[in-house]
Amino acid sequence: MPLDVTLDPAEVGLLVIDLQNGFCHPEGSRARAFGADAVAKPRAMVPHALGLVERCRALGIPVWFTRQVHFPGDRGRARRRIPSHLDRRGVKLDLCHQGTWDAELLDEVKEHVRSDDEIIVKHRASGFYNTRLESVLRMSGVQVLVVAGTTTSFCVDSTIRDAYARDFDVIVPAECVADTDDAAHEAVLASTERFHGVVTTADELMAALRPETVRPGTG
Template identity: 40%
Template sequence: MSSALLVIDMQNGFVHPEGSLPSLGMGMPDIDRVIAENAAVIAAARAVRMPVIYTRSVFRPGMVDLPMRMEGLLPPHFELLERGSWDADIHAALTPEVGEAVIDKNRYDAFLNTPLEQVLRTLGVSSVLVTGTVTSICVESTVRSGYMRDFDMHVASDCVAGALGQHEASLSIMGAAFANVLPWREAMAALTASTETISA
């Protein structure tokens, strides 16, 4: 069994205090701790040669590919996460290394209309450990979609962030039906032990 770490949308626009959504008062609680935990799990994955894959929510100038429901949440003519902008970049504390895949998407589900599944299949991945933002939106959408594609999904409960109430409810829902939800150190230990057992 091969595993990969999937880091969802840890972009300036979502998690940096000067990013577009925090500047609108839509920042997430405890985000500094979540960034630090993501940095730690990424380092741990690299240390055991587990592939690290990133996703970015990015939109064309003019937001012509923005999901319809998101339009109602933003001020008129407000642009965020524009392709190629600082806002759309991965947070500097979590910068991808050369050779690590970065999957751009314009919908919550990171599998929808992207090469994510192809990348995972090419790497021989069957188990996916998910971190990132937002827990109840892009994280949960991607976890459900991965589960329906027969990937063994895991969610690092200490590496995801979202609105209070929604965050906790989403972790509960994912844990009940779609994924193993546990702290990243426990998840990494289990996935690494599983890989070693099969290799032996």
């Protein structure tokens, strides 16, 4: 739907989810398990997300990145009695284990991370679950959360829903999120548009921001 509101950049924050080797690199664990096609759409999305990072920075909008980090001996996961989505598919996936290259941000993403940027390390799908994300957003005056990254139907969707439950306004530029499954991707965009926020484009987002409200000294 059109983004027919005026946004003050002082109330906006950008969250970029899990642009990591394990999810997006052709030598990462997802590609090794499912083939290069499994990371094609996430890789194609990365330049759009990074372009959005720079456009937001130019308006003084703060940016946060998340990294999914798994512990190989995670006893919480081991207690589950219902097989995981990977177990049901018979897939062994050592994804983004702590301390591995797989868990690191893509090299091209690291180039856009500033020394004072906060990277939110999470151990479950949502960027809010057992992290300090909500606190830093509140302390930064963020009311409107722009969400980019991967995977649309899991980590992105979980974060969108948690943001909505915490009374943040959610905006999702469609070209800045990606999934390995087109149907799942489109279903999340549809449910977001129906319930949780606005699905738009980066250009429409920029048009809704008023340059005259940019924070002094941050452009």
